[in-house]
Amino acid sequence: MAKNGIGQSISNFISGLSSALSFGGESVVGLSIGSSSIKLVELKKSGKAWKLLHFGMVQLPEDAIINREIVNQIAIIESIKTLVNQLKLKTKNVCISLSGTSLIIKRMVVEVKNVRELQDSVFWEAEQYIPFDISEVVMDYQVLSRSKDYKTDVLLVAVKRSVLESYMNCVQEAGLKAKIVDIDFFALQNCFEANYPTSSAEAVAVVDIGASAVKTAVCYAGIPVFTKDSAVGGKNLTSEIQRNLNLSYVDAESLKVGGGQAIPQEVSDLMHIMGENLATEVKRSIDFYNASSTGAPVSYILLTGGSSKIPGLSKLVEDATGLPTQIANPFNSISYDPAVFTQDYLSAVAPIAAVPLGLALRAGAK
Ligand SMILES: Nc1ncnc2c1ncn2[C@@H]1O[C@H](COP(=O)(O)OP(=O)(O)OP(=O)(O)O)[C@@H](O)[C@H]1O
Ligand SMILES: [Mg+2]
Structure with missing residues (x-):
């Protein structure tokens, strides 16, 4: 999931990015735009492990995000800029995520002989699960398994195009690039797998x-x-x-x-x-x-x-x-400089760090 995740493909679909996203030796950044605050985690590879470079959080006004849709774009843009300035962030490429009712996640089985027909088949079947006009959504899927009798187990993700674009636009207006758009559930899974x-x-x-x-x-x-x-x-x-x-x-x-x-x-x-x-x-x-x-x-x-x-x-x-x-402790397997982060600080922020950390790990997945 982490290597060829749906989020990456959704991002590719929207912005036509190369599937081989390369962050080189740069740090990787996860940016979680939650309904009450924006959280940012920056990691860098240190040997085989990930090291925490920065963690930051900015509180949002009460009504900036309603029903997980951005209502106050300016508040989101300014909050991201504040975080970037506070942390003196150099890396522009970030991984963000979506959640909420504009997102449909569906595990389904399709039967196709030829793998080349898989996408058409998945998207055709998917329409029945999507409560929005199909022209208003961006869809992608991940193959989970395929049996000898051509039954293919897939995980479908569909998101309202307008919601996806509003998140990506805010990130862009704040001077960053949402290179990967993931979903909160996959970020949680990534965070869990890395630490437990x-x-x-x-x-x-x-x-x-x-x-x-x-x-x-x-x-x-x-x-x-x-x-x-x-x-x-x-x-x-x-x-x-x-x-x-x-x-x-x-x-x-x-x-x-x-x-x-x-x-x-x-x-x-x-x-x-x-x-x-x-x-x-x-x-x-x-x-x-x-x-x-x-x-x-x-x-x-x-x-x-x-x-x-x-x-x-x-x-x-x-x-x-x-x-x-x-x-959960999302920093279980993450190294850090004790001169920069105290144990007490990390324990205090641990609960709100799981999603942005999972996103940073996603950004760093080769
Ligand atoms: N010590 C605490 N006791 C109780 N609640 C707390 C405490 N600290 C933070 N919270 C609550 O946690 C919530 C923020 O958590 P979090 O940052 O995970 O949410 P979010 O990502 O903004 O929201 P969502 O993911 O639902 O859109 C707020 O409602 C806040 O009041
Ligand atoms: Mg959240």
Whole structure:
């Protein structure tokens, strides 16, 4: 998946780039445009391992991204520029990702004798799964396996062209080049594979709990065999705090994340309720996977995303699902200079670094 990923092909399709993207000896950059903040990870090869050069994050205004579509382009462009300046980033080529309802991911089986007919066949079959006008989408697919009787298992990705272009345009306006457009699920899979060597017979659920979504990718034998995107996340909790305590978005957000101040009991109670809701959502995803898949049962859950910091969430997820659960560390296998990054800093940013790190690794995949 990492080598010939769909994201790369989507990017190729749109901008006609060569499939052999070469970053040479340069650093590689993953840029995650989330609905609450933009995160950037820059890595460089150090021997056989990847070394962290930079990590940065810029908070977005409340309504810059709504339903994962960019509403305030200027805020996105200026935030990317701020990050680039803060980190003194030299590399222009970045890997970005998309998520949300404008994205369709579908695993399907097509039967074609001649591989040259595969693309036509996949795109023909795909139309029935795409709830948009087919002229408005960009499609690509990845072959997962092909049997002797010509049955080909493929993973289809389709995205609304307008959404793809709005993300790419913002990156370009900020002075960078989105050389690869991936999707959050594949970034999570990449991040997981790099940091958690797991037997290929084991299925692991990587769950990213961000500001607007719970994204579950069940990774099995090197493939995200199951993905689910539920539109619930940290912003729901911020809204609840706003409403109950009669606060602005910014004040509610800062109260929620602590920021050195004690969290009032009322906020703690709301957090616990939200934690239970999120745990139920994770359970729903796992149940869905179990019901719809013949793959291996999930052996453990890794949580990522800023909202995985809700106190006690791992335990709540563990109780709801009955599966061992822990917060993922995307820096497990990444080296770094202790004079630049402290252990405490990396632990604090670890949950929000999984997607941008997976994207940087994707950019660096040869
Ligand atoms: N200490 C904390 N306790 C609770 N929530 C937190 C904490 N720190 C961050 N969050 C929440 O995490 C969310 C941000 O996480 P993240 O950066 O993963 O989201 P995003 O990538 O912007 O969103 P999405 O991927 O859903 O579009 C915010 O809702 C924020 O309030
Ligand atoms: Mg995110």
